[in-house]
Amino acid sequence: MEKNEIFSHIVDIEEKLGNLYRELGQLKQKVVTLLEENHHLRIENEELRRRLESEYTSSEKKGKSKSTINNKKVVGEGYDNLARLYHEGFHVCNLHFGNLRTEGDCLFCLSFLNKSQ
Template sequence: MEKKEIFSQVIHMEERIGTFHDELGELKEQLAMLIEENHALALENQHLRKLLDEKDTSEQSSNKTQSSQGKPTVGEGHDNLARLYHEGFHICNMHYGSLRAEGDCLFCLSFLNQK
């Protein structure tokens, strides 16, 4: 190898090292941004879990007070039946599922009002 070839190889290698250094700097910046975002999301997640736990404990205490008072809690099934009734269907045991053609049904209404 001649001196010129060795010198040109060193120059080329130096250019590649400079390019790698620039790429490494960009990756380092992206990693720092990701770490900051991850930390912010972890804090938000922790905050939301705390709020959810507080909500659950308050709902449990309200359910216990309702249960201790002897009042049954209204659930999703009751809501679904109320929705069906408002869509025009009977929910009483006598005509369940058939269309209400003549206005309100007293049996359905009495069932809905049983809280």
């Protein structure tokens, strides 16, 4: 290899390293963004689970109690909330409570919703 060739080879490698370094920086930035997004989603998920659980327990309690006019209204609201959550794609059944529905309708959810109505 001649001196010129060696030199241009080094310049070439230098350029490639520069590109790799830039790519690494971009990847690092993407990981940071994903981690932040993950953190927010985790918090949102916990909050949704908490809300679902309180809807679930209040609807279950109300469902068992003797219905007065006042109770009926609350049962109706609890039911509406659960039905809404179900239609938003979450399980409201005992088995998969709070999880995202990934395979269409869930028979357990539907029977639970029918019972609570």
